[in-house]
Amino acid sequence: MTQQRTTKQFEAIRKAIDSAGRPLSIEEIHDVASRTVETVGQRTVYRVVRQLQDEGMIVGVSVPNGSDRYELASIASKHHHHFHCKACDRFFDVDGCPGGLKKMVPKGFVLEHHDLTLSGLCAACA
Numbered sequence: 001m002t003q004q005r006t007t008k009q010f011e012a013i014r015k016a017i018d019s020a021g022r023p024l025s026i027e028e029i030h031d032v033a034s035r036t037v038e039t040v041g042q043r044t045v046y047r048v049v050r051q052l053q054d055e056g057m058i059v060g061v062s063v064p065n066g067s068d069r070y071e072l073a074s075i076a077s078k079h080h081h082h083f084h085c086k087a088c089d090r091f092f093d094v095d096g097c098p099g100g101l102k103k104m105v106p107k108g109f110v111l112e113h114h115d116l117t118l119s120g121l122c123a124a125c126a
């Protein structure tokens with residue numbers, strides 16, 4: 001029985017991340033998974049998230065001064081950026097990249113990577 005419940009919880013958590021279409025925090029994953037499986041504890045969410053990370057299915061999105069978000073590795077592997085809504089604290093994927101950042105780099109430096117998070121209000125909060 002325990003095994004079956006664990007599998008159900010695992011599936012609910014995996015599905016929550018899979019169908020979100022945006023990076024989710026542990027709390028958000030917990031909220032969504034709780035709608036499908038009644039008995040899913042936050043600790044279980046942590047454990048499954050770590051397991052999915054180890055398996056390479058999802059990756060963490062580190063958030064300065066906030067809790068980490070998680071997104072599918074298949075999405076993370078495509079260069080994209082995020083929008084953070086200050087009102088509801090949700091993260092969204094945004095299309096495109098301004099580019100041209102090499103111009104900002106001091107002479108002799110080699111640019112290898114950039115992170116960019118836009119912030120403001122999402123459509124629901126604006």
Ligand SMILES: [Zn+2]
Pocket residue numbers: 085086087088089090121122123124125126
């Ligand atoms: Zn919002």
Ligand SMILES: [Zn+2]
Pocket residue numbers: 079080081096097098099114116
């Ligand atoms: Zn970019």
